[in-house]
Each structure stands twice: as C-alpha cells, then as structure tokens.
Amino acid sequence: ACWTGVVGIGEAQMIVAHRGASFDAPENTLAAFQEAWKQKADAIEGDFYLTKDGHIVCLHDKTTERTTAGTAKLNPAESTLDQLRDLDVGSWKHEKYAGERIPLLDEVLATVPQSGKILVEIKCGPEIIEPLRVVLEKSSLRPEQIVIICFNEEVVKQAREKMPQFKANWLTSYKQDKDTKMWSPNLDTVLETLGKTGATGWGTQGRDEVVTAEFVREIRKAGIECHVWTVDEPAQAKRYATLGFDSITTNKPAEIRKAVLGG
Numbered sequence: 574a575c576w577t578g579v580v581g582i583g584e585a586q587m588i589v590a591h592r593g594a595s596f597d598a599p600e601n602t603l604a605a606f607q608e609a610w611k612q613k614a615d616a617i618e619g620d621f622y623l624t625k626d627g628h629i630v631c632l633h634d635k636t637t638e639r640t641t642a643g644t645a646k647l648n649p650a651e652s653t654l655d656q657l658r659d660l661d662v663g664s665w666k667h668e669k670y671a672g673e674r675i676p677l678l679d680e681v682l683a684t685v686p687q688s689g690k691i692l693v694e695i696k697c698g699p700e701i702i703e704p705l706r707v708v709l710e711k712s713s714l715r716p717e718q719i720v721i722i723c724f725n726e727e728v729v730k731q732a733r734e735k736m737p738q739f740k741a742n743w744l745t746s747y748k749q750d751k752d753t754k755m756w757s758p759n760l761d762t763v764l765e766t767l768g769k770t771g772a773t774g775w776g777t778q779g780r781d782e783v784v785t786a787e788f789v790r791e792i793r794k795a796g797i798e799c800h801v802w803t804v805d806e807p808a809q810a811k812r813y814a815t816l817g818f819d820s821i822t823t824n825k826p827a828e829i830r831k832a833v834l835g836g
C-alpha cells in the first residue's frame with residue numbers, strides 16, 4: 574500500500590491490525606488474526622510472552638484475568654502452556670467466540686500470507702530472545718515479513734544483535750509533567766534511544782501533541798522508519814498518513830484502510 578502522494582522510507586506503507594482485528598474479534602486470538610486478513614490488513618500485530626515451560630504465547634496483559642472474563646488469573650511466566658491452553662479467551666468478547674484459545678507464536682505466524690507481515694511485540698524481558706530466535710528462524714516466513722517490536726530497550730538491542738535479519742522497532746509512549754506540562758521522552762531522548770538500541774524503526778503512541786511534523790522529519794532523517802499506534806479515528810489516520818508514517822496500527826483495519834487508501 575502507499576498513502577496518496579506520500580512515500581515512506583520502508584519498503585511499503587502498511588495498515589497493521591492491532592492484536593488482530595480486535596474491534597470485531599477477541600484480541601490476540603486466531604479468530605482476530607483471520608479477521609484481520611479478511612479485512613485486508615497488510616500486517617498483524619500481536620503481543621507475546623514466554624511461559625514457564627519455554628513456549629511463546631500470544632497475550633497482552635500480565636495476567637489472563639480480563640480476557641477470560643475474570644475466570645482465571647494466570648501469569649504466563651509462572652504458568653505452563655497446558656494451563657494457559659485450558660482457558661477460553663473468546664467468550665469475554667462475544668459468545669460466538671467461545672472456545673478460542675491463547676495461540677502459540679507458531680500458530681500466529683502460520684496465518685500470515687505470502688504478501689503479509691507480522692509485528693511481534695515482546696511483552697517480557699530478554700529471556701525470550703533465544704527461544705524467539707529459534708521459533709522465528711524455523712518459520713516459513715521470509716525475514717522481511719517479520720518485525721520485532723518492544724518498549725524494553727534491552728530486548729530491542731539484543732534482538733538486533735542476535736537476529737539482525739529481522740527489523741526491530743523501539744516503542745515509545747509519553748508522559749506529561751503535571752507542573753511544567755512538558756512531555757517526555759522528548760525528541761532528543763527518542764533519537765538517542767533509537768541509536769543506542771540499533772532499532773530500525775520507531776513505534777510511537779499516536780499522541781498528536783508530541784508527534785509533530787518536526788519530530789517525524791528528524792527521525793526519518795536518521796534513516797529510521799516511523800510507525801504509529803493505535804489509531805481508530807479516520808481523521809487521525811489521515812493525519813499520520815500525511816506525516817509520512819510507514820504504518821498505522823489500528824483495531825479497525827477495514828475502516829482505517831478505507832480512510833487513508835480509499836478501500
């Protein structure tokens with residue numbers, strides 16, 4: 574995809590389905606990822622943890638409480654795959670999704686078509702790096718179809734060092750100081766961290782006050798791709814497309830695709 578009149582610095586500009594098409598289907602389930610491809614997403618994004626017995630599973634929160642409607646409060650790092658696989662993570666969204674299971678990273682990778690990509694967000698620490706490398710290198714996807722993304726600087730750094738064949742985005746969210754009203758991190762800190770980690774991309778929270786044209790221009794000048802999340806409003810999506818973002822991550826891929834690409 575290519576936003577009208579704007580050329581990004583990545584190979585192509587993408588609509589990324591956040592936790593799958595998670596407005597319509599239960600986040601981080603195979604149902605949500607299949608729905609994303611149906612809605613013509615260019616890529617999917619999912620969140621991943623390492624289990625106690627060394628498997629990589631797809632889950633956003635630190636526990637399973639919310640996505641099991643309060644029926645189980647398991648922490649993935651302290652649970653086995655079998656314990657996690659017992660849980661129903663579909664019913665909380667709608668009864669028609671009853672029985673959806675927490676997927677393994679392999680299963681999520683297997684949904685990606687030849688023309689699609691996946692943003693693999695790491696929600697735990699560097700202990701996942703080696704098992705992650707094994708799973709990703711065994712997958713039948715081409716390296717350019719896989720991007721590792723993470724808030725944790727050390728994970729991004731190690732991902733770049735140990736698996737340089739995959740791109741990696743460092744994720745940034747912002748906090749405002751109550752007294753000075755200043756947002757942090759600022760542009761200099763973001764540029765410095767991107768440099769330190771060796772990230773190939775910047776994944777930014779869609780905070781319009783911070784993410785200005787200047788901010789984006791400076792990051793692109795450093796040769797770093799610009800990606801934004803989570804944008805569900807068409808007008809906001811158009812703003813980020815015009816700023817030249819390489820991707821827009823959304824819970825509503827069909828609607829946002831239509832807003833920025835016309836269908």
Ligand code: G3P
Pocket residue numbers: 591618620633694722744776802803822
């Ligand atoms: O794509 C990055 C974004 O998903 C980070 O936020 O909380 O939705 O994982 P979160």
Ligand code: CA
Pocket residue numbers: 592618619620694
């Ligand atoms: Ca995520």
